[in-house]
Amino acid sequence: MAEPILEFDDVDIRYRTDGDDVRAVNGASFAIDEGDYFGLVGESGCGKSTIADSIVGGLDDNGEVVSGEIRFKGEQIQDYSESEFNENVRWKEVSVIPQSSxxxxxxxxxxxxxxxxxxxxxxxxxxxxxxxxxxxxxxxxxxxxxxxxxxxxxxxxxxxxxxxxxxxxxxxPSLIIADEPTTALDVIMQDQIMDYINGLKDDWDVSMLLITHDISLVFENCDSMAVMHGGQIAETGTVDDVFDRPRHPYAILLQNAFPDVRFPDRELAVIDGHPPQLRDEVDFCTFADRCPWAEPACREGAPPATPVAGDDDHLAWCVRAGEMSELAANHLERSTESTSILEGGQ
Ligand SMILES: Nc1ncnc2c1ncn2[C@@H]1O[C@H](COP(=O)(O)OP(=O)(O)OP(=O)(O)O)[C@@H](O)[C@H]1O
Ligand SMILES: [Mg+2]
Incomplete structure (x- = not known):
């Protein structure tokens, strides 16, 4: 088994503002194994860049990791000073292709x-x-x-x-963090750069955190992935786990919003509704208001990490994860009879 190069363990990240703090990331846990390419997908504002920035000590000045642990090669780095990040993490070990150049x-x-x-x-x-x-x-x-x-x-x-x-x-570097690395480039250049990045594994021991709206990039280039929603990780696992056996409602709806997940439209599918503003304590599932299967328990506590089929590497943060396979199958059957999956279960 490969050791993890990067681990997030129940991480909360906040931005201080003049009003209430923005609770940008809540209870986030995932791990990237050495040598793996890991995709992180989710809607705009769900906290992807915040996660990327926290790994290299690059959060905006008003941002802070308030709890949890971030480990790089087993070392806790969440409380590193600027000089510790420079000495031990940035550039030589972890390089960042930022969202804005x-x-x-x-x-x-x-x-x-x-x-x-x-x-x-x-x-x-x-x-x-x-x-x-x-x-x-x-x-x-x-x-x-x-x-x-x-x-x-x-x-x-x-x-x-x-x-x-x-x-x-x-x-x-051992880990490349690529935050929407090719979005601003034309398609031919995107392909050329992704091909090259994909071939790097042959040259040295490299892992990657690839943040993107482009699901096909994750299919083509990643081994594992996480889907985020409203500051929470919804589901993580291998790419095959998350797309063939999704157990979080958001991952299920994303999957079914594509005609064929192996050849999807390039952009993340749009699901009806909006994530909540994250100003107060996030002790509920942030997907509950958009979820066809929400029940009172979803709003009564942060969702627990639930292993899918007993696999600790495939986790869904949903109180109903154990029932989702069946619920989703029923829902999909019913909604193909009506109009669309997204309108079907409201
Ligand atoms: N410096 C800041 N001060 C206050 N709030 C911030 C700050 N930076 C980000 N946020 C908020 O934190 C949340 C997460 O932002 P983040 O940039 O991590 O999202 P993202 O998933 O990368 O979105 P996108 O896909 O648009 O790049 C958003 O609500 C955003 O408005
Ligand atoms: Mg971003």
Missing amino acids: MNSLDPVMKLSEQAVEMAKYHTDLSRPAALDRLRELFDVVGLSESRISDYPHQFSGGMQQRAIIAFALFLQ
């Missing part, structure tokens, strides 16, 4: 010099070897090798995003 590159330094500095600090690569590696990665992301000596501002937004992807791969 703004401000991730040093604006006053040529890209070639940024690469040389990085190599000097973290590796024993010589200057020519570092530049060669940067040229090679520029080629992968479709940037002309001759432009390694440019400043970031000489690049367009899409080119900057590609340069950041090149930098994220530069030090061959």
Whole structure:
């Protein structure tokens, strides 16, 4: 069995604001095994980037991990200082391709010099070897090798995003966190970059946390995944577990909103209704208001992690997880007789 490279154990993350705190992540637990590519999907605002940022100490200044443990290679990192994150986690061990490329590159330094500095600090690569590696990665992301000596501002937004992807791969980190890495790029470039990322496993021991709205990217590239809803993890397991045997209502509705899950529309399906504002204590299932199967217990406590078919690696956070297989089958039968799955069980 592979050891986990990253573990979230009952993690709560909040943002302080002038009014009530935003409880962005509540009781989140999941694990990424060494060598696995792990997909994290969920609607806008459900807490995906917050999770990504917390792993490298990159939460906004008003954000804080208030409870739970985040472990990287077995070490608790949730209380690390800025310098501990820099020394032990960022870049060499974990690199991030952020959702927005703004401000991730040093604006006053040529890209070639940024690469040389990085190599000097973290590796024993010589200057020519570092530049060669940067040229090679520029080629992968479709940037002309001759432009390694440019400043970031000489690049367009899409080119900057590609340069950041090149930098994220530069030090061959153990974990790459890719937060919507290719959303801003055209489809051919997306495919080229994802193909390359997919092939990295052959070159070094790398794991990935891939955050995306694009379910097909998760199918094509990931081993395991988690589905999030309203600041809670709804379900986690292997990609096959979650899509062939979903037990959380949100995962079930997502699956059935696609004509064929193996060849879905690229974007996450839209489910009726909205997640709640997370300002008060989140001691309820955040999907309850949208769920065809909700019962009073769903609003009387945070949902428990329930192993599916006795498998501790396939978990659904639903009080009715044990009944869901049957309930969903009945519901789907009835709703194909009426109009749509999403209207069927309200
Ligand atoms: N600095 C902040 N201060 C207050 N609230 C914040 C802050 N950053 C994020 N939030 C809130 O935290 C919640 C989770 O945001 P997050 O950016 O993690 O969502 P996401 O899943 O990455 O969404 P998207 O798919 O749109 O990128 C949202 O309600 C968001 O408004
Ligand atoms: Mg985000």
